[in-house]
Amino acid sequence: xxxxxxxxxxxxxxxxxxxxxxxxxxxxxxxxxxxxxxxxxxxxxxxxxxxxxxxxxxxxxxxxxxxxxxxxxxxxxxxxxxxxxxxxxxxxxxxxxxxxxxxxxxxxxxxxxxxxxxxxxxxxxxxxxxxxxxxxxxxxxxxxxxxxxxxxxxxxxxxxxxxxxxxxxxxxxxxxxxxxxxxxxxxxxxxxxxxxxxxxxxxxxxxxxxxxxxxxxxxxxxxxxxxxxxxxxxxxxxxxxxxxxxxxxxxxxxxxxxxxxxxxxxxxxxxxxxxxxxxxxxxxxxxxxxxxxxxxxxxxxxxxxxxxxxxxxxxxxxxxxxxxxxxxxxxxxxxxxxxxxxxxxxxxxxxxxxxxxxxxxxxxxxxxxxxxxxxxxxxxxxxxxxxxxxxxxxxxxxxxxxxxxxxxxxxxxxxxxxxxxxxxxxxxxxxxxxxxxxxxxxxxxxxxxxxxxxxxxxxxxxxxxxxxxxxxxxxxxxxxxxx
Numbered sequence: 437x438x439x440x441x442x443x444x445x446x447x448x449x450x451x452x453x454x455x456x457x458x459x460x461x462x463x464x465x466x467x468x469x470x471x472x473x474x475x476x477x478x479x480x481x482x483x484x485x486x487x488x489x490x491x492x493x494x495x496x497x498x499x500x501x502x503x504x505x506x507x508x509x510x511x512x513x514x515x516x517x518x519x520x521x522x523x524x525x526x527x528x529x530x531x532x533x534x535x536x537x538x539x540x541x542x543x544x545x546x547x548x549x550x551x552x553x554x555x556x557x558x559x560x561x562x563x564x565x566x567x568x569x570x571x572x573x574x575x576x577x578x579x580x581x582x583x584x585x586x587x588x589x590x591x592x593x594x595x596x597x598x599x600x601x602x603x604x605x606x607x608x609x610x611x612x613x614x615x616x617x618x619x620x621x622x623x624x625x626x627x628x629x630x631x632x633x634x635x636x637x638x639x640x641x642x643x644x645x646x647x648x649x650x651x652x653x654x655x656x657x658x659x660x661x662x663x664x665x666x667x668x669x670x671x672x673x674x675x676x677x678x679x680x681x682x683x684x685x686x687x688x689x690x691x692x693x694x695x696x697x698x699x700x701x702x703x704x705x706x707x708x709x710x711x712x713x714x715x716x717x718x719x720x721x722x723x724x725x726x727x728x729x730x731x732x733x734x735x736x737x738x739x740x741x742x743x744x745x746x747x748x749x750x751x752x753x754x755x756x757x758x759x760x761x762x763x764x765x766x767x768x769x770x771x772x773x774x775x776x777x778x779x780x781x782x783x784x785x786x787x788x789x790x791x792x793x794x795x796x797x798x799x800x801x802x803x804x805x806x807x808x809x810x811x812x813x814x815x816x817x818x819x820x821x822x823x824x825x826x827x828x829x830x831x832x833x834x835x836x837x838x839x840x841x842x843x844x845x846x847x848x849x850x851x852x853x854x855x856x857x858x859x860x861x862x863x864x865x866x867x868x869x870x871x872x873x874x875x876x877x878x879x880x881x882x883x884x885x886x887x888x889x890x891x892x893x894x895x896x897x898x899x900x901x902x903x904x905x906x907x908x909x910x911x912x913x914x915x916x917x918x919x
Contacts, residue, residue: 437543437575438471438472438473438540438544438545439469439471439472439473439544439545439547439852440472440539440544440545440546440547441473441546441547441549441848441852442474442535442546442547442548443455443474443476443551444548444551444552444560445478445550445551445552445553445556446476446477446487446551447482448478448551448552450551450582451476451551453498454498454842454844455549455844456474456491456494456515457494457495457499457842458842458844458845458848459474459511459848460495460499460503460511461499461841461845462845462849463507463511464502464507467845468852471540473514473515473516473538473539474515475515475516475531475535476515476516476517476518477518477519478520479519479521480519482517482519484515484517486517487515488512491512491515492508492512495508496508516534518531522552522556522560522563523559525566525567528564528566528567528569529567531567531569532567542574543573544575545575545576545577545852546569546578547580547851547852548560548564548569548577548579549580550579550581550582551582554584557581557595557599558595558598561579561598561599561601561602561603562598562601562602564579564602570603576607576854577603578603578607578608578851578854579599579608580609580610580611581608581609582611583610583612584665584669584673585610585860585865586865586869587664587665588872588873589866589869589870589873592866592869593866596862600862605861605862606856609856609859610860610865611847611851611859612674613844614674614678614679614772614802615678615847615859616843616844616845616846617803617806617843618806618832618841619801619806620678620679620802621846621858622800622808623682623683623774624691626800626808627687628687633798634687636778637753637776638753639754639757641779642757642779643757643778643779643780643909644757644758644777644909645683645684645757645758645759645760645774645775645776646762646774646777646911646912647679647759647760647762647773647775648771648772648773648911648912649675649676649679649762649763649772650764650767650769650770650895650915651763651764651765651767652766652767652768652769652770653765653766653770654724654741654765654766654892655730655741655765656730659731659732660732662739662741663732663734663737664739667743667763667764668740668743668875668876669876672745672761672763672872673868673869673871673872674860674868675763676761677704677871677872678860679802680703680747680759680761681700681703681864682700683759684749684753684754685699685702685703686753691857692857693855696857697856697857697861697864701861701863701864702751703749704864704867704868706749706751706754707747707749707750708747708749708750710875715875715879715883715885716878716883716884716885718747719743719744719746719878719879719885720742720744720885720896720897720900720903721740721742721885721888722740722741722742722887722888722900723739723741723887723888723890724741724742724764724766724889724890724891724892725889725890725891725892726766726892727739740879740887741766742763742764742765742890742897742900743762744760744761744762745760745761746759746761747759762896762900764890766893767893768893768894768895768915771801771803771804771915772801772802772803773799773802773912774802775797775799775912776800777797778795778796779795781795794811794825796810796811796812796813797811797912798811799912799914805831806831806832807829807830807831807832808829809827809828809830810827811825811827812828813825813826814826846858847859895911895913
């Protein structure tokens with residue numbers, strides 16, 4: 437069967453910066469199906485050749501040394517453009533005519549990618565249904581929907597309902613590009629493919645888990661979106677809770693999309709709900725100094741640019757092990773990492789001869805350089821029996837070609853192949869909002885914890901360090917550990 441990828445919002449930044457470069461890279465590696473085509477749809481009045489020329493420039497910029505003009509010449513002949521407005525049913529009917537003219541008479545499998553503003557998702561889905569483009573009589577039909585999937589539980593349920601009127605759940609691929617990163621996928625391989633980790637991956641040996649997604653940049657020109665979303669909607673509901681699920685999930689019986697997602701959902705069901713004083717004692721909220729002076733930010737804004745959540749997962753594996761989730765803008769560096777902090781040995785043999793003793797720690801660095809670091813205790817050479825922390829590093833880019841694929845490559849290929857393992861299911865999205873919504877409501881109440889200020893370029897408010905130390909723990913603030 438042949439394949440067609442239809443990208444709505446084709447003139448947008450995501451298409452030129454991520455989607456087309458990812459598809460080009462897959463083509464150059466001969467990973468795409470032999471007979472495929474890409475159709476871009478937006479209101480801009482391009483001809484096929486004009487759009488191809490504009491994409492050549494951006495693809496060359498974002499793939500750098502991997503760009504081959506000869507390969508692009510082949511790839512671009514499979515790229516088409518249709519000028520259309522998502523609000524006009526007639527434009528979907530002419531799109532259908534274009535697709536029929538470039539696809540075989542027997543039909544083709546299609547993936548519809550919604551790379552538009554979130555406000556247009558419902559309209560695009562409804563038009564796909566009304567125009568007959570969602571009909572799967574002559575080929576499979578799938579739809580990829582970018583985050584954010586709703587702005588709270590209520591809007592997520594409404595959007596799920598609207599999408600389900602046109603597409604079945606098995607046709608819907610809610611994308612989070614974090615899940616396409618090699619390190620995130622390697623959580624599966626590391627945990628379930630090695631006998632040395634999985635026996636230790638529980639409350640008996642792990643003291644706590646830290647998941648940090650730090651961004652060096654401020655909000656820039658995104659005030660219109662960011663002041664409405666804040667750090668909780670922008671990072672926690674999707675990226676960070678996804679990392680939590682993958683870290684804490686049980687091994688599925690098989691590496692099957694439905695079974696993997698079943699185990700992820702069980703984690704969300706097991707998250708202990710916050711009540712009463714928990715919202716003040718188990719959360720921290722902050723804002724970098726200068727946020728109110730950013731263009732477009734209201735003077736009375738109470739939006740957070742930094743947050744910490746302390747969550748517990750009430751099941752046999754994780755009972756009473758705290759998961760510290762942290763994210764912020766304008767921080768010390770750009771770094772995303774999962775830190776598995778193991779417990780200290782029950783008895784220290786070396787007493788005062790230990791130098792800067794740290795319990796074992798496994799750091800899974802997701803970006804910027806994807807890799808692992810295991811921190812262990814070893815003897816200092818040429819001493820009696822003094823110990824120190826030594827590290828075992830592994831960087832994925834050092835293996836094979838040394839070039840790490842962008843997350844969109846993996847996710848686009850999975851969608852084409854019908855593998856939904858790394859995509860969110862409707863119940864998963866709603867359960868995530870069910871965790872985030874009560875926290876946001878508490879933060880907007882008269883009993884909300886104080887909105888703490890912090891200087892840009894730090895690891896958040898200084899009070900966050902004291903908050904952690906009161907629990908006899910320390911943040912792992914290294915930026916980044918693998919380069």
